Amino acid sequence: MVTIKDVAKAAGVSVATVSRVVNNGPKVSDKKREEIKKIMADLGYRPNANARALVSQKSTTIGVVVPDISDPFFAVLANGIDKVAREHNMQILLSTGGHTAESERQAINLLLERRCDTIVMHSKKLPAEELVGFSKAVKGFVVIDRYIKAIAERCIWLDNLEGGRIAGRHLLMLNHQNCACIMSNFAIDDPVHRHNGFKEVLEASGVALAPELVKYAEPNPQGGKLAAQELLASGKPFSAIFVYNDAMAIGVVTTLEDNGFRVPQDVSVIGFDNGILAQFSRPKLTTLDYPVEEMAQHAAKLSMALAAKDQTPPKQEQKYVPLLVKRESAARM
Missing domain, CATH: 3.40.50.2300 (Response regulator)
Structure with missing residues (x-):
């Protein structure tokens, strides 16, 4: 596996200079930056996402917790988040929470171990108090499909x-x-x-x-x-x-x-x-x-916005209301 040291040696620069290029840091000329990027591509070097997160203090992934990936509903939800992630050059890290409090807890802890600071969680089993606790620990923590009054500004929910x-x-x-x-x-x-x-x-x-x-x-x-x-x-x-x-x-x-x-x-x-x-x-x-896909995109954008700021967002409901779609299975008596 090609390492950052291999890139630095091939480019005739220090590891610190390559690191600046990887993390879009300053103090590297445009010409040198392009040279190093070309060498990285030629050697097939892939930056370690966890290492980058340690340096930049910012994850390149959006953590997503859903109960069941086989359910089409949750596939649409994950796809909505993925669309937003890709628009911002990020990837989603999907963790399944099953249908118990313990499995949901394990799912979010897995994301925390991967240093995700943006997390969209579908949780129906964890106590509200525990989700409030996660919101204090993770700047970009957002709950979808559930309303919790104490963290209303972090909840995207359906009436x-x-x-x-x-x-x-x-x-x-x-x-x-x-x-x-x-x-x-x-x-x-x-x-x-x-x-x-x-x-x-x-x-x-x-x-x-x-x-x-x-x-x-x-x-x-x-x-x-x-x-x-x-x-x-x-x-x-x-x-x-x-x-x-x-x-x-x-x-x-x-x-x-x-x-x-x-x-x-x-x-x-x-x-x-x-x-x-x-x-x-x-x-x-x-x-x-x-409107699960629309809600999922909203949740992803909110999560990223929260992760990028230190201040607490204003408390406001982010409620969606379902709309009747008339087709053929209901008729007048």
Whole structure:
């Protein structure tokens, strides 16, 4: 492996001079700088990122923590951060947090060991107090998809309560009086808020959401299938279903049609996320748009801005609200 000493010897300069070139430091003429860069390229020298961070006190990576890289939602999130990183000649370092507090803790500690001073973290399991502590230790620490009042200025989050309300208003506008709800069984705030917003709007209009018509399952197509089967087995009539996410909604639609129900003629279905599945399902899925890529880019830019400054940013909410995307799976009664 070619070292910085090899470059210095080939260029006839000191290691310190090569280091200045690597770190864009002063006291090197433009001519000499170009000569050294050419020698570095010819020799195939690659600067050590950790060593550069030690010298410059600035990491060239954006640390990213997501629960599961196999989930398309988190792939889109990571891609949004990666776009911003590349615009600033940086790379992302991805660490998976799983679905437990301990695995999330291990994921962020791994990034801290790599000297990441810009970190965007998706955390649903770590206590809020612990995330506040990380925000004090890491200048560029940002939380995405979660609101923590104590560090509101570092949180990029979606108003899931309002998302549930929007779904409820739309189904009421379509004259649905017997509504069902299928939510994720993960012990996180998102399904709770979406369900509560949905129920709130229905009850305000005098429409009850029967407990037998609220089902929980894993947030994937198989979970949607199982929850839909439970709804059908309940014997309770329903004309519309609000589903936690698009993946579950696809399983719901398939199960309904396998059992002789037409969507939306017999049962309307509304999903959540507006991912790629919603656009290519049959029928095309009416859903709530979750602007995850836009939020991820916002989080990355905020993280970099915080890392570059010593002052604390002003406390302000950075909230996003989902938008209804009308397609083919929801219709008037």
